[in-house]
Amino acid sequence: xxxxxxxxxxxxxxxxxxxxxxxxxxxxxxxxxxxxxxxxxxxxxxxxxxxxxxxxxxxxxxxxxxxxxxxxxxxxxxxxxxxxxxxxxxxxxxxxxxxxxxxxxxxxxxxxxxxxxxxxxxxxxxxxxxxxxxxxxxxxxxxxxxxxxxxxxxxxxxxxxxxxxxxxxxxxxxxxxxxxxxxxxxxxxxxxxxxxxxxxxxxxxxxxxxxxxxxxxxxxxxxxxxxxxxxxxxxxxxxxxxxxxxxxxxxxxxxxxxxxxxxxxxxxxxxxxxxxxxxxxxxxxxxxxxxxxxxxxxxxxxxxxxxxxxxxxxxxxxxxxxxxxxxxxxxxxxxxxxxxxxxxxxxxxxxxxxxxxxxxxxxxxxxxxxxxxxxxxxxxxxxxxxxxxxxxxxxxxxxxxxxxxxxxxxxxxxxxxxxxxxxxxxxxxxxxxxxxxxxxxxxxxxxxxxxxxxxxxxxxxxxxxxxxxxxxxxxxxxxxxxxxxxxxxxxxxxxxxxxxxxxxxxxxxxxxxxxxxxxxxxxxxxxxxxxxxxxxxxxxxxxxxxxxxxxxxxxxxxxxxxxxxxxxxxxxxxxxxxxxxxxxxxxxxxxxxxxxxxxxxxxxxxx
Numbered sequence: 001x002x003x004x005x006x007x008x009x010x011x012x013x014x015x016x017x018x019x020x021x022x023x024x025x026x027x028x029x030x031x032x033x034x035x036x037x038x039x040x041x042x043x044x045x046x047x048x049x050x051x052x053x054x055x056x057x058x059x060x061x062x063x064x065x066x067x068x069x070x071x072x073x074x075x076x077x078x079x080x081x082x083x084x085x086x087x088x089x090x091x092x093x094x095x096x097x098x099x100x101x102x103x104x105x106x107x108x109x110x111x112x113x114x115x116x117x118x119x120x121x122x123x124x125x126x127x128x129x130x131x132x133x134x135x136x137x138x139x140x141x142x143x144x145x146x147x148x149x150x151x152x153x154x155x156x157x158x159x160x161x162x163x164x165x166x167x168x169x170x171x172x173x174x175x176x177x178x179x180x181x182x183x184x185x186x187x188x189x190x191x192x193x194x195x196x197x198x199x200x201x202x203x204x205x206x207x208x209x210x211x212x213x214x215x216x217x218x219x220x221x222x223x224x225x226x227x228x229x230x231x232x233x234x235x236x237x238x239x240x241x242x243x244x245x246x247x248x249x250x251x252x253x254x255x256x257x258x259x260x261x262x263x264x265x266x267x268x269x270x271x272x273x274x275x276x277x278x279x280x281x282x283x284x285x286x287x288x289x290x291x292x293x294x295x296x297x298x299x300x301x302x303x304x305x306x307x308x309x310x311x312x313x314x315x316x317x318x319x320x321x322x323x324x325x326x327x328x329x330x331x332x333x334x335x336x337x338x339x340x341x342x343x344x345x346x347x348x349x350x351x352x353x354x355x356x357x358x359x360x361x362x363x364x365x366x367x368x369x370x371x372x373x374x375x376x377x378x379x380x381x382x383x384x385x386x387x388x389x390x391x392x393x394x395x396x397x398x399x400x401x402x403x404x405x406x407x408x409x410x411x412x413x414x415x416x417x418x419x420x421x422x423x424x425x426x427x428x429x430x431x432x433x434x435x436x437x438x439x440x441x442x443x444x445x446x447x448x449x450x451x452x453x454x455x456x457x458x459x460x461x462x463x464x465x466x467x468x469x470x471x472x473x474x475x476x477x478x479x480x481x482x483x484x485x486x487x488x489x490x491x492x493x494x495x496x497x498x499x500x501x502x503x504x505x506x507x508x509x510x511x512x513x514x515x516x517x518x519x520x521x522x523x524x525x526x527x528x529x530x531x532x533x534x535x536x537x538x539x540x541x542x543x544x545x546x547x548x549x550x551x552x553x554x555x556x557x558x559x560x561x562x563x564x565x566x567x568x569x570x571x572x573x574x575x576x577x578x579x580x581x582x583x584x585x586x587x588x589x590x591x592x593x594x595x596x597x598x599x600x601x602x603x604x605x606x607x
Contacts, residue, residue: 038120039112039214040205041221042074042093042132063352066229068176073142074113075133075154078126082202083152085131087145089119093134112217120210131202132223135267137176151202155268158326159230161261161336161356177354182228182554183271184317190293190301194276197299199320201268226304226317228554230265231354234258234506236373238349238561246379247392251564254376254499255346259337260575261371261551262325262356269357269553270324271298280513281544297513297547298322322508322547325359332360332369338576340374340501342448359508359550362541366531367578371551373504373559374572380498387493392567397444400492405440408456408486414438417479418458424475425465432463438483448496448570456483493570500568503575505582506557507549514548516583534581549582 072093079085093113123130131151135142143157159178187197209222236256244251275298293301300319327334335358347353358371379385385394388403395403408414422434441455458479460467467476516535535541551557 037212038115038117039211039217040074040115040120040123041112041209041211041217041219042134043221043224044072044134044136044227066177066233068137070137070139070174070176072134072136073138075135075145076119076123076205077131077133077151077154077202078122078128079131079151080128082131082200083150085129085151085202087147087149087151087154088122088130089115090142090145091115112211112214114214115210123205124207124210126207130205130207132205132225133181133202133268134179134225134227136179136227138178139175155201155266155270156326157267158264159267161263161265178230178267179227180230180267180269182226183269183320184226184304185276185299185320186317187276187299188301188303188318189276189296189299191295192301193279193296194299194318197273197276197318199271199273200317228269230267230269230357230553232357232371232551232553233556234353234355234373234551234559235351235556236347236349236375236559236561240561240564244564246564246567247394249379249392249394249567250381252378253349253561254378255348256353256373256375256559257340257344257346258353258355259340259372259374259572260335260358260368261337262327262332262358263334263336264326265356265553266326269320270328271320271322272324275322275546278543278546281515294513297509321552322550323357323359323552325357328359329361329364331364332358333576335369335371335576338368339574340572342499342501342572346376355551357551357553359547359552362535362545362548363531365535365545365549365582367503367505367575367580367582370505370549370575370582372575373506375502375504375561375568377500377502377564377568378498379495379500379567382498385495385498387495387567387570389489389491390493390566390569394495394567395492397442401440401442404442404454404490404492405438405456407490408440408483409438411482411486414479414482414486417475417482420475421458421467421470421479422460422462424470424472425460425463425467428470429463429465434460434462434465436460445494445496448499449494450570451491451493454487454492456487458483495567495570500570501572502568503573504559505549506551506559508552508555509547514545516545516548529581531579531581534583 073090074093075090076088077085078088091113133151133154141159143154145154181201181203183199183201185194185197185199187194189197203223203225206222209217209220211217211220238253240251240253276296278296278298280294280297298321300321303316303318355371358369360369380394384396386397386400387394388400409418418436418438422436425434426432436458437460439457439459441457443454445452458467470476532541535545
């Protein structure tokens, strides 16, 4: 595969037409009389990138069907500013495209769009700016707009999400991946603060480039538009050895799936100019070599390097690296599939899944708001086993029952309470000596189960007085309380078929742009149990950690499982009401996230 360098919102999926106005003279119709039709050329551009020093910044082409163009629609807006611009008209763009030489990335295509005479005259004679916007692969979801619709409102028109992650045999629908204009900055970030940047999504039309023939329009496009895919791509791989073990128990990684994602997404990625001046916390020695390139993380320090003919006209721009999704600064009870179903579709390692943009502020950087990957592993050669308290020791049913019974009985407090009840029975009897015993009433679950119930009963021999017959129930109540507390200390999990599950929160900026860890070299705050304890509060927390977690469109998050530390949960975990901060002290799985154009974000995972 071709690889170039980049980090976050790499841009898009295709290149239609060259963004050029060649030195050759191009004649417009001198009278503005388009009796035989008017044509406008729109070039859709996939930006390439020159090498940068930015950490975790790579580009990779991906697969050919991720660039497929099934349909394209041009939207025209008019106004003094982008946000206030109102809808003018829309037209289908021809899609008779072929990949150049079989390459993964589509190359240069020349295509003209036929527009009506009235619109042509409006463009050429308009006192206001005329802007272009394109939706590629809209799958028939074309909104009916009227003249009062502003681009600010249109840009938040919602598409339905991609649904649950697609299976490996059906990675992308026949309609292709939706693509739209990419928001860009006119000022570089990275090492320099982009405080005076303008962020634009619409592309201004050159009003003089309305032609009477398709050939003229193809040779001199009126606008060059950078587009990006609306999908988020995820791939999980593993470097864990085939014969790896946890506490000498063999483990195999079986598959993965995405869960806890947004059910809808904006047709246009939403950016906030206030993010530009936010500087990365790069004071640690480990950042000496790369901190300058990483400092202002929300805008690239490297301009787009469009693959266009020498001397062609184009506007330099800089990628923007984050987004506000449809529920950015509110709680996310609407997230879809908050628990990875055990019987759902599990994607094979090294295969791709696709999901929807999901971002949030630092205040909501916790499990219930974060898109995650569930990883399924198999231990013990696929044979059933039990664990206690999430430990790494495995038990068969009979061994577990004996272990629990022995452990509870041997607890001094429980044993003494059992003897106290026996003595009370003997005292009330007045003749016989009583002996107490404990029994574990244990039923094997039919399916994997975390923390299932079992009962502990007691019985006494030696006479006819029963515990319920005791005049003073104090000793019986004390025994019951101690047994209940003991059971809470011995919580079994049943792993049917030897299966175990892990949750991995997906990082966006991650350690280099938003460094945090419980140990050096990334320690920036004292670890704690709440979001304010872990990340701090207010503007300082936003400056240091905004965007650390989340998934953003047109990013490819490559998760690599590098180690398995513990046996996972017996069943997938529901995170819908889990306020655990995304960064916690103990991890069961080591994951490296590398994020690719697709921007790859790598993440090492330790299970």
